[in-house]
Amino acid sequence: MPTVVPSSRTATKVRTSPYVGLVPFTENDAEYFAGREQEAKVVFSNLCAAQLTVFFGPSGVGKSSLLDSGVVPLVRQSRACGTIVCFRGWQLPNFYAELKLACVRAAKQKDPEISVNP
Numbered sequence: 001m002p003t004v005v006p007s008s009r010t011a012t013k014v015r016t017s018p019y020v021g022l023v024p025f026t027e028n029d030a031e032y033f034a035g036r037e038q039e040a041k042v043v044f045s046n047l048c049a050a051q052l053t054v055f056f057g058p059s060g061v062g063k064s065s066l067l068d069s070g071v072v073p074l075v076r077q078s079r080a081c082g083t084i085v086c087f088r089g090w091q092l093p094n095f096y097a098e099l100k101l102a103c104v105r106a107a108k109q110k111d112p113e114i115s116v117n118p
Contacts, residue, residue: 024062025069027086033069036062040070047071048081083110 025033043066046053057063075081083106089098104116
């Protein structure tokens with residue numbers, strides 16, 4: 001049975017298959033993202049255990065999908081492993097200011113009482 005799935009990439013679309021083609025899975029696609037649960041748990045564990053986790057690999061292997069559809073839901077469920085900032089504006093001329101703003105928003109969302117210096 002087809003499922004209607006809202007997507008940030010298109011207007012509402014009808015999903016009849018979990019495969020989204022060359023477009024990465026997003027957090028909204030988590031229920032369709034399967035087969036990499038163990039990898040997601042390993043990355044999640046590293047995020048919780050280390051101050052810095054570097055995640056890299058060749059283009060097209062599913063890094064964004066693993067993070068967005070596998071790891072982000074685990075972090076949101078745990079609420080004990082930091083704050084999530086999904087930032088894709090690296091090519092903006094003012095990316096540093098935009099990244100800082102995204103981090104401040106995420107921190108304030110987690111703790112409205114937080115004080116942030118400009």
